[in-house]
Amino acid sequence: MVRHRAFRDPSVLLGAIRDLIPAHTYFSTAYYQEPTAAMEEKGWKGADLVFDIDADHLDTPCKPSHDKWKCKACGTVGNGGAPRICPKCKNDRMEEQTWLCDQCLRQAKEETTKLLEILYSDLGVEPSNLRIFFSGHRGYHVHVYSTQLQVMGEEERREIASYVLGQALDPQLHELNEVNVGGVKVIEGPQLGQPGWRGRMVEGIYDVLSEEGERLGLSPAQVKTIKTQDRDEFFKRPFWSSVKGFGLSTWKNLSVKAVDRRSAKIDTVVTTDVHRLIRLPGTLNGHTGLLTMQVPRERLDEFDPFRDSLAFHGEMRVRVKDAPQFRLAERQFGPYLNEEVELPSYAAMLLLCKRRAEPVI
Amino acid sequence: MLTKADLAKYPFLSEASEYVRELGLSIEELSAPEFSPVLDRAEGRLEEALSKGRVSGNITNENAEILSFPISNLILSLVGEERARRRFALAESKRAYELLRQEDPEKLEYIASTTFMWKLKRLDVKLGKRFYDFALSLPNFLHNSVHLREPRWNLPNRVLDHGFVYITRDEAARLMEEEVRTKILERSGRTPDEVPRLLGSRVERARGLVVKWLGLPTKYELPRVPLPEAMPPCVRHLIDSLDEGKNVQHMGRFTLASFLLNIGTGEEDVVRLFKPATDFSERMTRYQVEHIGGKRGGRTKYTCPMCSTLKTHGVCYKPDEICETIRNPLSYYKSKSRTLTNKGPKREPN
Numbered sequence: 182m183v184r185h186r187a188f189r190d191p192s193v194l195l196g197a198i199r200d201l202i203p204a205h206t207y208f209s210t211a212y213y214q215e216p217t218a219a220m221e222e223k224g225w226k227g228a229d230l231v232f233d234i235d236a237d238h239l240d241t242p243c244k245p246s247h248d249k250w251k252c253k254a255c256g257t258v259g260n261g262g263a264p265r266i267c268p269k270c271k272n273d274r275m276e277e278q279t280w281l282c283d284q285c286l287r288q289a290k291e292e293t294t295k296l297l298e299i300l301y302s303d304l305g306v307e308p309s310n311l312r313i314f315f316s317g318h319r320g321y322h323v324h325v326y327s328t329q330l331q332v333m334g335e336e337e338r339r340e341i342a343s344y345v346l347g348q349a350l351d352p353q354l355h356e357l358n359e360v361n362v363g364g365v366k367v368i369e370g371p372q373l374g375q376p377g378w379r380g381r382m383v384e385g386i387y388d389v390l391s392e393e394g395e396r397l398g399l400s401p402a403q404v405k406t407i408k409t410q411d412r413d414e415f416f417k418r419p420f421w422s423s424v425k426g427f428g429l430s431t432w433k434n435l436s437v438k439a440v441d442r443r444s445a446k447i448d449t450v451v452t453t454d455v456h457r458l459i460r461l462p463g464t465l466n467g468h469t470g471l472l473t474m475q476v477p478r479e480r481l482d483e484f485d486p487f488r489d490s491l492a493f494h495g496e497m498r499v500r501v502k503d504a505p506q507f508r509l510a511e512r513q514f515g516p517y518l519n520e521e522v523e524l525p526s527y528a529a530m531l532l533l534c535k536r537r538a539e540p541v542i
Numbered sequence: 543m544l545t546k547a548d549l550a551k552y553p554f555l556s557e558a559s560e561y562v563r564e565l566g567l568s569i570e571e572l573s574a575p576e577f578s579p580v581l582d583r584a585e586g587r588l589e590e591a592l593s594k595g596r597v598s599g600n601i602t603n604e605n606a607e608i609l610s611f612p613i614s615n616l617i618l619s620l621v622g623e624e625r626a627r628r629r630f631a632l633a634e635s636k637r638a639y640e641l642l643r644q645e646d647p648e649k650l651e652y653i654a655s656t657t658f659m660w661k662l663k664r665l666d667v668k669l670g671k672r673f674y675d676f677a678l679s680l681p682n683f684l685h686n687s688v689h690l691r692e693p694r695w696n697l698p699n700r701v702l703d704h705g706f707v708y709i710t711r712d713e714a715a716r717l718m719e720e721e722v723r724t725k726i727l728e729r730s731g732r733t734p735d736e737v738p739r740l741l742g743s744r745v746e747r748a749r750g751l752v753v754k755w756l757g758l759p760t761k762y763e764l765p766r767v768p769l770p771e772a773m774p775p776c777v778r779h780l781i782d783s784l785d786e787g788k789n790v791q792h793m794g795r796f797t798l799a800s801f802l803l804n805i806g807t808g809e810e811d812v813v814r815l816f817k818p819a820t821d822f823s824e825r826m827t828r829y830q831v832e833h834i835g836g837k838r839g840g841r842t843k844y845t846c847p848m849c850s851t852l853k854t855h856g857v858c859y860k861p862d863e864i865c866e867t868i869r870n871p872l873s874y875y876k877s878k879s880r881t882l883t884n885k886g887p888k889r890e891p892n
């Protein structure tokens with residue numbers, strides 16, 4: 182690994198990349214007095230606030246069909262995302278075999294959209310002070326450039342991460358409470374349109390109620406009432422006391438679910454780290470051969486990572502060991518098993534990078 | 543905006559320092575008999591802080607109140623005892639809080655924005671039953687709130703609106719208490735070039751007070767731990783609390799002692815760590831530490847309590863992402879030291 186390098190201008194950097202031909206290129210989100218000095222002597226001045234949303238940390242239903250894990254200690258294997266600790270030997274070192282998947286990336290994009298909304302309206306980040314990047318693999322990065330936030334330490338960043346995740350949010354501290362109004366017990370709580378998590382919690386409750394009502398123990402009639410209600414109308418009324426059979430504890434549970442629904446599933450470790458290395462936009466991701474690239478804000482909706490980040494042209498012959506089905510550009514590929522195929526270079530590169538194939542010379 | 547009475551209440555204000563500077567007094571001049579109330583109050587502040595952890599907010603002599611504060615700080619910096627500095631800063635900041643919470647919003651706003659450089663907006667908002675007087679910029683809020691433990695200070699439990707956190711008047715005073723604390727810590731940490739002769743005896747007396755209330759000076763501020771950066775948040779917090787002279791309950795002490803002994807800290811170091819505690823008894827502590835370490839009694843070395851136990855006893859403190867993967871503070875230490883000594887991220891960034 183080549184580390185602690187600094188470059189005066191982009192052309193020098195480009196020259197170095199051409200010399201080294203690295204599989205992965207990272208830059209530090211931190212600003213240093215002496216970027217090339219040893220870690221302790223660099224003189225930390227600040228770091229951009231970064232968020233990482235990655236399918237690795239998302240709970241998508243498709244994972245068991247395309248991801249596998251193996252415990253490095255005892256060899257236990259399983260399908261889907263790796264558990265934090267091995268169920269058999271409690272070790273936390275896992276080896277993962279992941280695959281690119283449309284559904285996972287759609288979910289990652291949705292989380293990114295939720296994150297952006299929180300950044301704009303709660304943290305007050307100006308859209309012009311933020312950039313969105315596709316990681317070239319399974320997720321998105323959001324970088325916030327702000328001199329005010331740059332100097333924050335780990336603990337402050339941890340608070341921001343928990344805010345975005347709605348972690349340990351206590352609805353009662355947002356004043357969801359039972360109060361006594363002239364001898365009648367009434368439930369009061371946040372209202373739609375209030376700032377921050379107060380309003381967002383209420384919006385989330387609507388989602389949860391209309392999508393999961395039956396599972397939550399609502400009667401079909403209650404579910405129907407909610408679904409046919411105009412959302413804004415319903416929430417204008419003192420709705421906390423308007424659903425029969427819903428007590429404080431039910432509402433509390435619902436609120437926690439609502440917050441989870443509306444929170445953005447970022448990776449806390451990345452946001453908290455003030456010396457983070459993050460993929461350099463414009464370089465290839467060595468896990469896939471796809472481009473790490475900026476996605477303009479207004480194009481996030483239509484951005485298709487499997488079409489817009491392809492870097493290679495031409496055709497290539499490879500010998501594929503095994504690979505599940507996948508899509509790149511508008512084409513479906515695979516599944517393959519022990520066969521030699523001629524593929525567009527971008528697809529061949531993906532298989533090579535994922536070590537699912539070998540070049541045929 | 544501020545009267546002399548205000549400066550007496552809040553001698554840490556920039557205006558108060560300015561006032562003192564304009565008087566142009568040298569330390570030597572303070573030896574004049576008419577200034578003895580100043581020196582006595584300076585010593586009084588220290589003694590109150592060290593003995594009770596509080597400095598009284600009663601003001602009988604405004605001048606003495608204003609002038610004594612920088613002198614207390616000067617004496618402290620000459621004593622050079624970290625534990626005493628922390629304790630003094632805490633006591634003085636508590637005093638400030640008690641006074642600040644009684645002020646009207648205009649004065650709070652003035653002090654916050656001139657002395658602490660807060661970006662603060664006046665608010666007139668009622669959400670639910672709570673009335674918010676201010677909205678404080680997020681970085682200013684976090685800078686102070688991260689030191690506060692109750693769940694209501696955690697950001698997810700706050701109202702955050704376009705980069706500003708809504709706070710009540712009392713909360714503004716509480717956050718300012720934190721500012722005062724750090725400001726005083728920083729101030730008493732500056733080393734003056736020379737010891738003014740007049741203060742020599744006062745400094746010696748202050749040293750005596752420190753020993754009387756906090757025990758003998760320690761050689762190390764922190765116990766010698768193989769990898770201090772790998773300690774879990776709960777353990778760090780326990781050490782900080784002891785350092786600041788806060789009272790730590792039995793479960794906390796037991797956790798700290800068993801944790802440190804298990805990762806190989808010497809018993810002497812552990813005993814010494816407990817010294818700043820207000821009710822420190824060397825013999826008792828030594829006995830307990832040796833007991834936990836397995837030297838006494840059944841010779842079973844105690845292991846550290848599980849996180850679940852620590853959570854119910856309120857010892858768990860701001861668990862972080864590593865905490866989610868472990869069930870005992872010792873495993874936290876093991877896991878983090880591994881990452882730290884591996885140099886570099888455990889998993890490659892994506």
Ligand code: SF4
Pocket residue numbers: 774775776777848849852853857858859860861862865866869870871874
């Ligand atoms: S989770 Fe365990 S290790 Fe982490 S802070 Fe709580 S008690 Fe300490």
Ligand SMILES: [Zn+2]
Pocket residue numbers: 252253254255256257267268269270271272
């Ligand atoms: Zn295992």
Ligand SMILES: [Zn+2]
Pocket residue numbers: 241243244247282283284285286
């Ligand atoms: Zn998937």
